[in-house]
Amino acid sequence: TWGAVFVGAVAGTAALIQLRQQGNVFKGEVERNKCRDELLDGQLRELERRETSRRREQAERIDVTWNDMAERPGKSLVVVINGSHRPVREVTCTLYDAPEGEPFEVEYAIELLPASFPGGGFVFREMPGRREWMIGALRGGGRAGFQFSKLKADYPYGHVEIEFVDDAGYSWSLTSDLSLSPV
Numbered sequence: 001t002w003g004a005v006f007v008g009a010v011a012g013t014a015a016l017i018q019l020r021q022q023g024n025v026f027k028g029e030v031e032r033n034k035c036r037d038e039l040l041d042g043q044l045r046e047l048e049r050r051e052t053s054r055r056r057e058q059a060e061r062i063d064v065t066w067n068d069m070a071e072r073p074g075k076s077l078v079v080v081i082n083g084s085h086r087p088v089r090e091v092t093c094t095l096y097d098a099p100e101g102e103p104f105e106v107e108y109a110i111e112l113l114p115a116s117f118p119g120g121g122f123v124f125r126e127m128p129g130r131r132e133w134m135i136g137a138l139r140g141g142g143r144a145g146f147q148f149s150k151l152k153a154d155y156p157y158g159h160v161e162i163e164f165v166d167d168a169g170y171s172w173s174l175t176s177d178l179s180l181s182p183v
């Protein structure tokens with residue numbers, strides 16, 4: 001009987017040691033899985049940041065200016081500059097008299113053409129009988145002009161907001177203070 005008790009005690013001790021070892025293996029697996037999950041989460045966040053950066057890349061190459069037109073008294077011109085190599089589409093422009101103010105109506109919109117005279121630049125030419133408020137497509141390296149019958153000098157708190165769709169199909173909003181955000 002004592003021999004059986006002794007064998008049972010040794011077997012029980014061996015079983016407990018094995019059980020403890022197995023528990024330690026499981027704990028190690030849990031720790032490794034937790035570390036692996038943290039690593040994967042970090043990699044996913046990095047991929048998301050890269051995707052956001054890639055998605056914004058073309059939109060960040062769009063610029064906007066607003067100035068009074070010396071050659072046309074009482075008029076101002078908002079110029080959208082596509083500094084990317086790909087076209088942007090559905091370019092619209094809204095001019096506000098103040099940050100929370102009323103919008104002004106676009107008088108005329110057209111793609112600006114490179115000037116043929118020495119010194120270069122771009123030419124804003126009106127097309128009689130045609131009144132546009134949106135640029136359907138603005139080619140890479142191109143410019144578009146939006147004419148308003150309001151002077152920038154008369155609206156010191158005025159601001160411009162343009163909206164466009166990039167070549168990948170994402171919609172963006174850009175303001176005259178160069179704040180870029182997805183629409």
